[in-house]
Each structure stands twice: as C-alpha cells, then as structure tokens.
Amino acid sequence: MANIPDRRARRRAETQAEILAIALDVMAEEGVAGLSLATVARRLGIQPPSLYKYFPSRHAVYDALFRRGQEGYLEAVRRGAEPHEPGLAAMGPSLEAGARWIMENQVLAQLMFWRPVPGFAPSPEAYAPALAVHEHFAVLIRAAVERGELRPDAAGEDGLALAASLIAGLVSQQLSNEPGASYEEGRFTRLVPRLPAVFAAVYPPP
Amino acid sequence: MANIPDRRARRRAETQAEILAIALDVMAEEGVAGLSLATVARRLGIQPPSLYKYFPSRHAVYDALFRRGQEGYLEAVRRGAEPHEPGLAAMGPSLEAGARWIMENQVLAQLMFWRPVPGFAPSPEAYAPALAVHEHFAVLIRAAVERGELRPDAAGEDGLALAASLIAGLVSQQLSNEPGASYEEGRFTRLVPRLPAVFAAVYPPP
DNA sequence: TAGCTTTGGCTACTACCTATAGCTTAAGCT
DNA sequence: AGCTTAAGCTATAGGTAGTAGCCAAAGCTA
Numbered sequence: 001m002a003n004i005p006d007r008r009a010r011r012r013a014e015t016q017a018e019i020l021a022i023a024l025d026v027m028a029e030e031g032v033a034g035l036s037l038a039t040v041a042r043r044l045g046i047q048p049p050s051l052y053k054y055f056p057s058r059h060a061v062y063d064a065l066f067r068r069g070q071e072g073y074l075e076a077v078r079r080g081a082e083p084h085e086p087g088l089a090a091m092g093p094s095l096e097a098g099a100r101w102i103m104e105n106q107v108l109a110q111l112m113f114w115r116p117v118p119g120f121a122p123s124p125e126a127y128a129p130a131l132a133v134h135e136h137f138a139v140l141i142r143a144a145v146e147r148g149e150l151r152p153d154a155a156g157e158d159g160l161a162l163a164a165s166l167i168a169g170l171v172s173q174q175l176s177n178e179p180g181a182s183y184e185e186g187r188f189t190r191l192v193p194r195l196p197a198v199f200a201a202v203y204p205p206p
Numbered sequence: 207m208a209n210i211p212d213r214r215a216r217r218r219a220e221t222q223a224e225i226l227a228i229a230l231d232v233m234a235e236e237g238v239a240g241l242s243l244a245t246v247a248r249r250l251g252i253q254p255p256s257l258y259k260y261f262p263s264r265h266a267v268y269d270a271l272f273r274r275g276q277e278g279y280l281e282a283v284r285r286g287a288e289p290h291e292p293g294l295a296a297m298g299p300s301l302e303a304g305a306r307w308i309m310e311n312q313v314l315a316q317l318m319f320w321r322p323v324p325g326f327a328p329s330p331e332a333y334a335p336a337l338a339v340h341e342h343f344a345v346l347i348r349a350a351v352e353r354g355e356l357r358p359d360a361a362g363e364d365g366l367a368l369a370a371s372l373i374a375g376l377v378s379q380q381l382s383n384e385p386g387a388s389y390e391e392g393r394f395t396r397l398v399p400r401l402p403a404v405f406a407a408v409y410p411p412p
Numbered sequence: 413t414a415g416c417t418t419t420g421g422c423t424a425c426t427a428c429c430t431a432t433a434g435c436t437t438a439a440g441c442t
Numbered sequence: 443a444g445c446t447t448a449a450g451c452t453a454t455a456g457g458t459a460g461t462a463g464c465c466a467a468a469g470c471t472a
Binding site: 218 | 448449
Binding site: 030031032033034110113114115116117118119157158161162164165166167168169170172173176187188190191194197198201202 | 363376396
C-alpha cells in the first residue's frame with residue numbers, strides 16, 4: 001500500500017510536460033505560429049490524434065506555454081529585485097533579470113508579448129501572472145517615489161506606461177533585430193542597466 | 207494605335223494590387239500569420255490555384271506587403287519631418303506621423319516589426335526602406351547634436367539604439383495591449399509627443 | 413485475487429490548407 | 443487574321459487540425 005495516491009495523474013502530468021517541452025523545440029525551429037501538433041506527436045512517438053488525450057486543442061498547448069512563461073518571467077523579476085531595498089536600487093536588477101530571462105526564453109517571450117498566433121488569446125488564469133508583474137514594478141516605482149528618488153507623478157498612469165514601454169522597447173528591438181545575441185552582447189539589452197537612470201532623468205526628484 | 211502600351215501588364219498589376227488589398231483584409235480578420243491564399247482567391251472570385259499566376263507563393267504575398275508597408279512608413283516619417291527644421295523640432299512630428307501610420311496600418315506594422323510568419327524573411331529589396339527610415343532618424347539626431355540641442359553621444363550607437371527603442375516600446379506596448387485604440391486615445395501612443403523631451407533629458411546638451 | 417473502470421493508445425475519416433501539372437479559352441499584340 | 447501568351451480551370455499530392463469510435467492494458471476496488 002502507500003502507493004503514490006495518483007500514479008496515473010503523475011504520469012499524465014509528466015507526459016503533458018514532455019509535450020510542452022517538445023512544442024517549445026518545434027516553435028524554436030519553425031516559429032511560434034509554426035507549431036504543428038503532428039510534428040510534436042511524431043517526436044513523442046505517438047500518433048497525432050493521441051495528443052488530444054492530453055490537450056484538447058492546439059490553442060490549449062499555447063495557453064499552457066503562455067502560463068508557464070508568465071510564471072517564469074514573474075519569478076525572474078521578483079528574484080532580481082529580492083536582494084535589494086525597494087525603490088530604484090531594486091528596479092535595475094529586476095529589469096535586468098527580466099530581460100535576461102526573455103533572451104533565454106525567446107520563444108515564450110514572443111508568445112507572451114507579441115501575439116503571433118492567429119486566434120489565440122490567453123485564458124484569464126494564464127494571464128494572471130502578467131498582472132502581478134505589472135503590480136511588481138508599480139510597487140517598486142511607488143517605493144522610489146516615497147524615498148524621494150523620483151518625482152511623484154512617476155507613479156502615475158503615464159509614468160507606469162512609460163516605464164513599461166522603456167523595457168518593452170529595448171527587448172522588442174533586441175528580439176526582432178538581433179535575436180541571436182546573448183543578453184550581454186545585445187546592442188539593445190546592453191542598455192537595460194541604464195534604464196533606471198533614464199527613468200530618473202525623465203522624473204527627477206523635486 | 208496609341209493604345210496604352212502595356213494594357214495587359216496594367217491589368218495584371220491591378221489584379222496584384224487587388225490581391226494584396228484582400229490579403230490585408232484577411233490578415234486583419236484572421237491574424238497576420240493566418241493569411242490563407244484560398245480565402246483570398248474565393249473573395250476575388252477565382253480558384254485558389256489561379257492565384258499562383260500572380261504570386262509564386264504565400265511568402266511572395268507577404269514580401270510584397272512588407273515592402274509596401276515599409277515604403278508607406280518611410281513616406282509617413284519623412285512627411286512628418288518635412289515642414290520642420292532638422293533637429294529636435296522635426297523629430298517629434300516625424301515620430302508622431304510614424305506612430306499614427308502604425309496605428310492605422312496595424313497589420314502591416316505587425317508584419318514589419320514583429321516577425322509573426324514562420325519561415326518568412328523579407329527580401330533585401332523589401333527591407334531597403336527600413337534602412338532608409340533608420341538613416342532618416344539618424345540624420346535628425348545628428349542635426350540636433352549640431353544645433354546644440356543634444357549631447358554629442360546622442361548620435362552614437364547607443365543613442366540611436368535608445369531612440370529607436372523609445373518609439374518601438376510605446377508602439378509595441380500599444381499594439382499588444384490596446385490595439386483597438388486610436389493614436390490619440392492610446393495609453394501609450396499618447397506619450398509619443400513627449401519622446402523628444404525624454405531623449406533630451408537623457409542626453410542634455412552640455 | 414477478480415472484476416470493473418478509466419486511460420491512453422490506435423485507425424479511419426472530414427475538412428481544410430499550399431503548391432504543382434497540365435489543359436483550355438480568350439485577350440491582345442503584330 | 444493569325445499567333446502568342448496570359449489567365450483561368452480541374453485534378454492531384456501531401457500536409458495540417460480535429461472528431462469518432464474501437465481496443466488493450468493499467469490501475470483501482472471489493
């Protein structure tokens with residue numbers, strides 16, 4: 001007795017994880033929107049229709065990957081900020097950690113930040129971590145304002161939108177113009193550490 | 207006599223233009239990567255294989271659209287700058303005109319700036335106008351430096367990369383988070399007019 | 413241990429897609 | 443007026459997503 005209660009559920013989860021890993025490979029080779037379930041099935045060694053026992057549709061595979069990506073990204077930006085005092089000091093490392101994660105998970109990033117798959121929209125559950133990322137940076141910026149490192153309106157709607165755009169701009173330029181580069185070499189990601197100073201130049205403390 | 211010399215060539219070009227217009231519609235409905243030549247053919251009233259008399263492949267359609275888009279965008283940023291003195295004064299209106307064009311041609315913008323179609327890479331001819339856009343803004347920034355409106359290193363590699371990222375960030379955030387908004391209402395595009403000031407805050411004149 | 417249930421595989425099939433081959437009609441050039 | 447060629451067609455190959463329905467084996471339960 002004392003069999004692991006859900007032996008079947010575990011194997012099922014393992015297979016699902018395996019499918020997602022293969023799907024990532026295929027997307028890296030063929031493009032995000034080029035994912036073919038038939039290819040995934042072949043690599044897994046089963047017939048294409050059998051995949052539908054694990055995911056009800058191609059979009060469901062995308063949704064699972066989207067969620068996984070958002071969770072990984074959230075974790076990355078949180079860990080980047082963790083060892084530092086809240087405020088500008090934490091913002092830099094957090095942005096860097098996020099950018100680094102993106103360069104190491106480009107396929108997921110494309111799925112998450114561009115919407116390259118016709119007809120695919122993430123489910124609310126899959127999207128939830130993205131809201132947490134937004135809140136994470138909002139908290140950091142509010143902390144910076146409270147410490148007098150930024151002008152108060154940096155934490156306003158425009159300020160937050162600008163902050164989000166700054167990092168999105170660098171990353172999106174890097175991904176589309178120089179996708180092969182590492183975080184350190186990238187012509188654009190190289191500028192990420194300067195973003196807190198850029199932001200502070202736009203919203204200098206009074 | 208005095209027949210228009212290439213009547214056939216003209217009708218052919220018209221049909222090609224019609225195909226591209228329908229393709230844009232389909233992409234707007236189904237997503238950029240969701241373009242189906244069969245659907246285009248049906249709307250044009252011909253059988254799918256007949257489309258191949260006008261374009262040798264699906265990628266060729268994308269390439270023609272890509273080129274058309276780059277040319278339109280180049281034209282937009284040039285016209286935006288035209289009435290103004292070169293330098294920061296021209297940069298703002300030029301960026302605005304570009305952002306406006308993008309919001310009015312979102313499908314083309316996605317094709318041009320994200321790379322959502324698996325396996326599609328633009329031909330050098332189609333890509334050429336993109337280089338001209340880059341050069342256009344480099345010229346404006348160099349002019350601003352010469353007029354003493356910006357610190358000299360604004361025209362360096364990092365400065366140009368940052369400038370490109372600033373606009374790319376706003377536009378890319380707008381497209382993925384609030385694609386339905388017009389240029390004026392957009393939470394992100396609304397900030398475009400502030401970009402020259404942002405850039406000047408990062409590279410203040412000595 | 414015996415039997416029942418559920419899971420995970422299969423084949424067969426539908427309905428779509430891109431693209432090629434080869435035929436035919438009709439437009440337009442000379 | 444006749445010839446050339448463009449632009450349509452059908453048929454076909456080979457790929458995709460997804461559904462229906464069957465069957466064996468794994469695992470739970472009495």
